[in-house]
Amino acid sequence: MMKGIMKYISSYFFLCIVFVSFNVFAENKDFLKAVDSSHTSKSFIEARSLSLPCLGCHGQSNASIPSLFQLKEDYIYNALIEYQSDKREHYLMQIISKGYSDEELKIISKYYSLQGLYNE
Amino acid sequence: MNRRLLLKNMGNLGVATSLLPFISISNTNAKNVGRVVVLGAGWGGLSAAKTIKQISPEVEVIIIEKNKEFTSCPMSNWVIGQLKSMEDITFSFDNLKNKYSIKFIHEEAINIDPSKKVIKTDKQELSYDKLILSPGVELDYSSIENWKEDSLYNFPAAWKAGPETQLLSNKVKNISNGGVVVISIPLGPYRCPPGPYERASLIASYLKKYKKNTKLIILDSNQKIVSKGALFQEAWDELYSDIIEYRANSGVVGIDNLNNKFMTDFEEIKCDVANLIPSQRAPKFLKDNGLIDKGANWAAVNPYDFSSSITNDVFIIGDSTSQSNVGGVPKSGYVANSMGKVCALAVIAELYDVEKVSPSLINTCYSLVSSEEGISVSAVYNYNKEDNKIKSIKGATGLSPNRSSLIKDNAWDWATNIWKDMLG
Secondary structure (H helix, E strand, O other), X not given: OHHHHHHXXXXXXXXXXHHHHHHHHHHOHHHHHHHHOOOOXXXXXXXXXXXXXXXXXXXXXXXXXXXXXXXXHHHHHXXXXXXXXXXXXXXXXXXXXXXXXXXXXXXXXHHXXXXXXXXX | OOHHHHHHHHHHHOOHHHHHXXXXXXXXXXXXXXXXXXXXXXXXXXXXXXXXXXXXXOOEEEEEOOOOOEEOOOXXXXXXXXXXXXXXXXXXXXXXXXXXXXXXXXXXXXXEEOOOOEEEEOOOEEEOOEEEEOOOOXXXXXXXXXXXXXXXXXXXXXXXXXXXXXHHHHHHHOOOOOOEEEEEEOOOOOOOOOHHHHHHHHHHHHHHHHOOOOEEEEEEOOOOOOOOHHHHXXXXXXXXXXOEEEEOOOOOOEEEOXXXXXXXXXXXXXXXXXXXXXXXXXOHHHHHOOOOOOOOOOEOEEOOOOEEOOOOOEEEOHHHEOHHHHOOOOOOHHHXXXXXXXXXHHXXXXXXXXXXXXXXXXXXXEEEOOOOOEEEEEEEXXXXXXXXXXXEEEEEEEEOOOOEHHXXXXXXXXXXXXXXXXXX
């Protein structure tokens, strides 16, 4: 019984991931292209420059600090905007989110939503 | 979901070929684009080395580091406060060697010849295309009267995580009821501004729980608590009013080795456990190699990319950099990690001859005020062109509003994450 449910859940999970991966890839083709063209491209370095410092706290594990990998771009962006406007409370993220322009928050959100697709 | 599984799934849909170039972006031009030598496998050096290898595996990266394993300064106060052991904060370099092909040379650096682009160790000469120096701080005992090499046993600093951390931890654990612990704090700038106050809090927290009638005296060279002052003071007043005695403007000027006493300009204080945190400066190695301006204690760098403002193709990151050059960023582990990443991107930009991007840095320092609760300070920084300095962004700097158990949990999870970020 449990096995059956697990099998169902895992195949559902698999399909979801394939769907999301495919969708994200299609939607972000331009961004990927910019990032992908070469690691020497300016947009690639720019996205890394803004995003890498977040990894100090937000790694792969989901203990008391959530991982950003594989979160959806809109989810990350909206959360950051809510912290920035103090609509969402967090002792630390309300401070950090105010350090970036709207454009920068978009780049960071996109970067992490895509990182989950190819990071181990 | 790991890379292999994703690839397999994509393969099923026949899109793997379109994703493949993206996944292996950096392997497509597998040629030797240059050699980067990193001195110091601390927070700055490891962050720089791993970031370079993650983005550009074809760059050869060699780290020169005396120690054969990594011991974390951040969280070492947890060992002194009896919450964690040395094993919990000590890690191997194996992942960096095996997964990222970073070569380690466990030798002592002797000097740099910038004209030949060579760094010499006690055993060999290494040529470099880019050199990243992240040598940390040097403890300066020159102003402490009666200081001798063997004073360390009675007056450990435990300011570089290692045997002294264990020594101080054991002393705290074994203190008798009625004993006195004294911590001496140097004038800033020093590594980890809130560190001494966190240490005091964690020792007090342990004494309160397990020992009777003990005291903890803080002799601070500074006029007031250097970092997170109000939050520390509030915790001390509420939790340790009968244990902690804080004395501002009380720099230690000498020690009495025989009687285990600290001397200030005003008094002599007998200690059962003494922790002497001395003044700090950039290591002599940097001065000997002309990388520090005359009369200065810290290395001169350009804040845009942390390149040396004195020598080409040399970058300096972490605690040894001058705040009067860089701007008001604290000497913290998080900042060294951020500086390492900025420097890595700048080095890659130089090796591939592309334009550098404006640096972006974060700092967060978590401190425990007891075995149960923590506080924090955070800031986001970027480059200010007018002042040619790294500056905190208006509105994006501040303290946690109060102390909480969530912040304690976040502190340990932060450490676990950032260790993995550098070593995983």
